[in-house]
Amino acid sequence: xxNYILELKDVSIFFDEExxxxxxxxxxxxxxxxxxxxxxxxxxxxxxxxxxxLLPPDSGNVFIEGTDxxxxxxxxxxxxxxxxxxxxxxxxxxxxxxxxxxxxxxxKYHYRLKDKEISERVNATxxxxxxxDVRMHLPAKLSIGQxxxxxxxxxxxxxxxxxxxxxxxxxxxxxxxNKMIDKIIPLRDDPEVTVIMVSHNLEFIKTSADYIALIYExxxxxxxxxxxxxxxxxxxxxxxxxxxxxxxxxVAEEVLKILTDDSI
Amino acid sequence: xxxxxxxxxxWVLNRIENSLDFCAYITRIFRSLFRKKGASLESGIxxxxxxVLFTGVQALPVIALVALALGAIAIVQxxxxxxxxxxxxxxxxxLITVIVRELGPILTGFIVIGRSGTAIxxxxxxxxxxxxxxxxxxxxxxxxxxxxxxxxxxxTASLVALNIYFDVFALIGGFLVSKMVLFTSLSIFLRxxxxxxxxxxxxxxxxxxxxxxxxxxxxxxxxxFAVRVSSTEVPxxxxxxxxxxxxxxxxxxxxxxxxxYF
Numbered sequence: 001x002x003n004y005i006l007e008l009k010d011v012s013i014f015f016d017e018e019x020x021x022x023x024x025x026x027x028x029x030x031x032x033x034x035x036x037x038x039x040x041x042x043x044x045x046x047x048x049x050x051x052x053x054l055l056p057p058d059s060g061n062v063f064i065e066g067t068d069x070x071x072x073x074x075x076x077x078x079x080x081x082x083x084x085x086x087x088x089x090x091x092x093x094x095x096x097x098x099x100x101x102x103x104x105x106x107x108k109y110h111y112r113l114k115d116k117e118i119s120e121r122v123n124a125t126x127x128x129x130x131x132x133d134v135r136m137h138l139p140a141k142l143s144i145g146q147x148x149x150x151x152x153x154x155x156x157x158x159x160x161x162x163x164x165x166x167x168x169x170x171x172x173x174x175x176x177x178n179k180m181i182d183k184i185i186p187l188r189d190d191p192e193v194t195v196i197m198v199s200h201n202l203e204f205i206k207t208s209a210d211y212i213a214l215i216y217e218x219x220x221x222x223x224x225x226x227x228x229x230x231x232x233x234x235x236x237x238x239x240x241x242x243x244x245x246x247x248x249x250x251v252a253e254e255v256l257k258i259l260t261d262d263s264i
Numbered sequence: 265x266x267x268x269x270x271x272x273x274x275w276v277l278n279r280i281e282n283s284l285d286f287c288a289y290i291t292r293i294f295r296s297l298f299r300k301k302g303a304s305l306e307s308g309i310x311x312x313x314x315x316v317l318f319t320g321v322q323a324l325p326v327i328a329l330v331a332l333a334l335g336a337i338a339i340v341q342x343x344x345x346x347x348x349x350x351x352x353x354x355x356x357x358x359l360i361t362v363i364v365r366e367l368g369p370i371l372t373g374f375i376v377i378g379r380s381g382t383a384i385x386x387x388x389x390x391x392x393x394x395x396x397x398x399x400x401x402x403x404x405x406x407x408x409x410x411x412x413x414x415x416x417x418x419x420t421a422s423l424v425a426l427n428i429y430f431d432v433f434a435l436i437g438g439f440l441v442s443k444m445v446l447f448t449s450l451s452i453f454l455r456x457x458x459x460x461x462x463x464x465x466x467x468x469x470x471x472x473x474x475x476x477x478x479x480x481x482x483x484x485x486x487x488x489f490a491v492r493v494s495s496t497e498v499p500x501x502x503x504x505x506x507x508x509x510x511x512x513x514x515x516x517x518x519x520x521x522x523x524x525y526f
Binding site for chain 1: 390391399402403404410
């Protein structure tokens with residue numbers, strides 16, 4: 001078995017003739033948690049969507065388990081995706097389905113399970129995520145944190161080998177943040193599961209990631225083991241990391257300003 | 265002059281691109297429909313039932329109202345105009361030709377476009393904007409198989425049924441007016457209709473309902489998926505879906521009628 005579950009080869013994408021990602025090549029080791037970070041607008045989420053096969057690159061290839069996912073039929077890709085999961089930044093739950101049916105949907109679609117079996121699996125997962133009280137609610141009635149947790153739960157119900165996370169801990173309250181971290185850490189420690197996570201939160205990355213990929217000015221600026229990246233002496237690399245920290249602090253300050261401004 | 269040719273060229277290229285996209289969409293529908301491996305269509309059955317409920321069952325009152333009115337108007341016009349030319353004997357035939365063969369399928373199609381076609385485009389378009397289609401794809405759920413195919417079957421089956429329902433109510437409307445004006449009994453009215461009706465009237469009507477249903481559902485789902493990123497595209501695509509469906513309806517109606525008479 002190959003040590004790498006996912007490989008990106010010279011992946012580039014352009015928006016309106018401007019380069020958004022320039023010739024990115026990287027390999028994702030099996031069973032590890034890889035955090036992709038970088039300043040705002042550098043193309044992290046786009047890279048994640050390309051890696052998951054949701055957005056075709058303008059050039060380059062993406063291999064999952066050795067299969068070039070943009071050179072196979074759509075039906076083959078749909079079959080392969082049973083074993084991957086993507087947790088969207090905004091949840092992306094089906095707005096016309098209850099939370100229960102959102103979780104049941106991939107099970108019903110992919111497996112011919114009995115209703116009782118589906119019900120047991122869905123209810124156990126909802127309980128595990130503390131969402132059992134809102135199981136019959138439509139997504140519009142859920143808080144942002146609940147939607148993120150629900151999206152995470154929907155991803156895990158299929159027991160995926162490869163999980164893509166888009167900003168799992170951004171814009172959530174501390175309670176949800178703790179719940180998310182509590183769920184992500186066991187996944188990192190599971191040798192059968194590989195996680196690729198886009199995040200701005202360097203503190204979270206420092207505590208959870210095995211590897212860090214740093215995207216800066218449309219390029220893969222640095223990629224390696226977490227400690228090698230965080231403790232690097234390279235002044236430019238440290239400067240880029242400080243830009244990310246600064247961005248986070250600016251956002252935090254702005255939020256604080258809004259919250260404490262009595263005139264609003 | 266150069267600018268005129270430039271914009272004309274762009275318009276032509278856009279049309280060609282649009283037609284090719286539509287052909288590719290139909291190919292995808294067929295591929296998903298006849299996909300052997302993997303998921304069954306069972307998960308889309310709930311979607312199909314919901315579509316039949318919305319397009320078919322919930323449209324019954326409006327269809328009945330329009331059909332009764334049309335039947336009544338058609339018989340009033342026939343009864344006032346035809347005697348001037350000595351054509352009273354053709355009332356039944358005209359009623360059958362106008363309602364069953366022509367206006368029934370067309371008006372039912374219009375009502376389905378207005379109620380369900382726009383709703384389908386808007387719903388799918390909003391799902392694209394809210395990343396729900398991407399979420400389906402990320403779970404390995406084919407949006408064509410899960411969203412489009414059940415809607416195509418649902419709308420087509422509903423339109424065929426609604427068309428028959430429309431014809432029946434329009435004829436009832438015609439009968440009620442005949443009863444009030446000419447005191448025609450039901451048995452005489454039915455006898456006249458049966459004498460005027462040939463089997464091809466019914467088959468052409470059902471065939472039109474079937475083809476209109478397929479066209480409306482294909483165009484409206486295609487327009488929904490054509491939304492790219494912004495919510496402002498949704499009403500634009502809904503408008504294109506309505507115009508496209510009406511145009512397709514008339515073209516198909518013309519072709520079927522032409523084939524039938526020649």
